[in-house]
Amino acid sequence: MEHEFWHERWAKTEIGFHEGTVNQFLHDHWPTLAGNSTDAVFVPLCGKAHDMWWLSDRGHPIIGVELSEIACKDFFEEAGEKAKVHPGEPFTKFAHDDLELWCGDFFQLVPDDLKHVRLVYDRAALIALPPTMRKQYVDHLTAVIPDGTKILLVTLDYKTRITAPPFNVSDEEVMELYGEDYDIEHIVTNTIENDHLFAKRRGLIGGTESVFRLVKR
Numbered sequence: 387m388e389h390e391f392w393h394e395r396w397a398k399t400e401i402g403f404h405e406g407t408v409n410q411f412l413h414d415h416w417p418t419l420a421g422n423s424t425d426a427v428f429v430p431l432c433g434k435a436h437d438m439w440w441l442s443d444r445g446h447p448i449i450g451v452e453l454s455e456i457a458c459k460d461f462f463e464e465a466g467e468k469a470k471v472h473p474g475e476p477f478t479k480f481a482h483d484d485l486e487l488w489c490g491d492f493f494q495l496v497p498d499d500l501k502h503v504r505l506v507y508d509r510a511a512l513i514a515l516p517p518t519m520r521k522q523y524v525d526h527l528t529a530v531i532p533d534g535t536k537i538l539l540v541t542l543d544y545k546t547r548i549t550a551p552p553f554n555v556s557d558e559e560v561m562e563l564y565g566e567d568y569d570i571e572h573i574v575t576n577t578i579e580n581d582h583l584f585a586k587r588r589g590l591i592g593g594t595e596s597v598f599r600l601v602k603r
């Protein structure tokens with residue numbers, strides 16, 4: 387997706403993907419991934435997801451990466467918190483204690499940036515990208531996170547073909563994208579009914595949501 391596409395979504399507040407509350411899969415399955423650890427978490431394409439406050443409350447230092455400055459500002463302002471802003475290239479960093487949002491392009495990250503990270507939370511990051519960019523995304527993620535890093539990945543797969551984000555990502559595609567470098571455990575398949583709010587709004591036929599636990603070898 388072009389950067390302009392996302393800047394326009396944020397400028398027009400067309401952010402139907404934003405849940406405004408902690409994601410249920412994160413809530414239910416994070417403990418089985420992370421146990422009681424307070425290891426650092428990387429959140430790619432993070433938006434202004436409340437999930438990062440939830441993870442931070444559990445003691446995890448966080449780095450979220452997000453293109454939109456609107457999202458980064460809103461994230462702190464809407465929680466009534468102030469972030470210190472460190473302008474820079476390729477990222478302007480918004481920091482509040484151990485919770486940092488890096489405003490810039492995910493593809494500009496280098497391994498040194500994430501060398502302390504042991505956990506990744508991907509909700510609506512992989513599925514935000516069109517088919518042609520997904521392999522590039524996974525290859526870059528794999529290049530910048532340390533070996534042994536664990537990922538909680540949430541995907542969805544509607545029965546209708548979708549031509550704008552969120553895109554369908556089948557379980558088979560997850561196996562293809564991650565199979566070479568990760569141990570993969572498919573932990574949840576959840577049916578999305580035809581009358582689910584998002585499906586109805588977009589005129590979609592229901593499908594499935596999946597949750598995976600991945601470990602980088």
Ligand SMILES: C[S@@+](CC[C@H](N)C(=O)[O-])C[C@H]1O[C@@H](n2cnc3c(N)ncnc32)[C@H](O)[C@@H]1O
Binds near residue numbers: 393405509514
């Ligand atoms: C579908 S939204 C999901 C946001 C968040 N994960 C959530 O669950 O609410 C995808 C986000 O990725 C951001 N984004 C898209 N391409 C990006 C890139 N190359 N680098 C950083 N952020 C990007 C967009 O601005 C958007 O906020």
